[in-house]
Amino acid sequence: MSGNRSDRRIKATIVVLLVWGIVSLLHWRQSTQWLMVVLTAVLTVQAIRMLIAKPHTTSIDGNSDLLTVSILVPAKNESAVLPNLVHSLFRLDYPTTHLDIWIVDDGSTDATPQILQELQTKFPGLQVHRRESKGGKSGALNAIFPSIKGKIILVCDADAQLPADFLRQTLPLFQQKAIGAVQVRKVIANADTNFLTRCQQMEMSCDAVLQIHRIAAGGMSELRGNGMLIRRELLEKCNGWNEDTVTDDLDLCFRLYLLGTEIEFVTIPSIQEEGVTTWKNLWHQRCRWAEGGYQRYLDYFPEILRLGWAKEIDLLLFFLLQFLLPIGLIPDLLWTIFYSHHPVLLPLQTLLSIILTVAFIGGLAQFQNKRNWSLLWATIQGSLYMVHWIPVMIVTTLSMCVKQPSLNWIKTEHRG
Numbered sequence: 001m002s003g004n005r006s007d008r009r010i011k012a013t014i015v016v017l018l019v020w021g022i023v024s025l026l027h028w029r030q031s032t033q034w035l036m037v038v039l040t041a042v043l044t045v046q047a048i049r050m051l052i053a054k055p056h057t058t059s060i061d062g063n064s065d066l067l068t069v070s071i072l073v074p075a076k077n078e079s080a081v082l083p084n085l086v087h088s089l090f091r092l093d094y095p096t097t098h099l100d101i102w103i104v105d106d107g108s109t110d111a112t113p114q115i116l117q118e119l120q121t122k123f124p125g126l127q128v129h130r131r132e133s134k135g136g137k138s139g140a141l142n143a144i145f146p147s148i149k150g151k152i153i154l155v156c157d158a159d160a161q162l163p164a165d166f167l168r169q170t171l172p173l174f175q176q177k178a179i180g181a182v183q184v185r186k187v188i189a190n191a192d193t194n195f196l197t198r199c200q201q202m203e204m205s206c207d208a209v210l211q212i213h214r215i216a217a218g219g220m221s222e223l224r225g226n227g228m229l230i231r232r233e234l235l236e237k238c239n240g241w242n243e244d245t246v247t248d249d250l251d252l253c254f255r256l257y258l259l260g261t262e263i264e265f266v267t268i269p270s271i272q273e274e275g276v277t278t279w280k281n282l283w284h285q286r287c288r289w290a291e292g293g294y295q296r297y298l299d300y301f302p303e304i305l306r307l308g309w310a311k312e313i314d315l316l317l318f319f320l321l322q323f324l325l326p327i328g329l330i331p332d333l334l335w336t337i338f339y340s341h342h343p344v345l346l347p348l349q350t351l352l353s354i355i356l357t358v359a360f361i362g363g364l365a366q367f368q369n370k371r372n373w374s375l376l377w378a379t380i381q382g383s384l385y386m387v388h389w390i391p392v393m394i395v396t397t398l399s400m401c402v403k404q405p406s407l408n409w410i411k412t413e414h415r416g
Contacts, residue, residue, distance in 0.1 A: 103126065184227040210359050213359075274415070286388070
């Protein structure tokens, strides 16, 4: 992927100009608005296919051969959460002879090194690799990659909490050769803290519904960084993790699909993580997620056009609604205000709202046991909360057009 970083600003600028030009054309020549009708119709058909698709159940053999598993945890200044995580890892119901547990101390400046020493005394099987921080999370994972021995690699964040049967429930999925990676559903451990953490839990439930239905419709699933399992042989083909991205997990999704493998998403078991508690931290976190998600489209186009029609139409739906629609709202709003036109992107906005509403209702009912007025009120709150993605996407996509190509690592703080 060398050279991608220098090309991103040019590609991002071209995309923005194309979107603004197309939206302006639709306003200027209203006879062209049939194009929006056709596009909306195509995306609506795909959205209906996805939402009504019946999630498949994967049959697994609980008596399958034991696989060696390497558990990798990148940690930078994580003294508040590492003890809980390590205790969680060593409580896993899995033979220790088949476990390879590593913590990568990524240049920590707090009490992390001392805490890891104490944990190694208590858990002799805990292995620690210390290094100077470089290349973010991907760099930390690549630093330890040559030393690990597992056929399956489980990546966890330092604030993760795993149930004891985590490996027993996920590893049998790799009996299917077509599956190259597995992502488990994420749960916010501190969901009861405030409005933001409650909404993040709702968002995770919504995401889980979308993931399982995208797979059911033949589309793509996505890795979420925390609680993802990957075949080592596939990572070797990818030459490890990409250090030229701010979201190693989202980048790895495209690379795995381009290798011809599938990514499974499971709702049971789940993995807990800590949600951010302030709007400032949420903004920084989501901008990083948005930038990494957008980068991969710029980096892997046009290669991703050879994934097959089902995955391509799935990508088109989410790329248009998630990334292009927000930046298209700028010229659409200007034309509407200054020329009293009807907003041409309203059909796409409506489609996005319907998809999210259905996913929220499904996720809240299935994973949070919401019913009746409780379900309605939670759906309204979650939908209002999701509006924050619009300015996040606009700022991110526009900033990529003007800022110098660089990787801006903003670590999410964990308090325990």
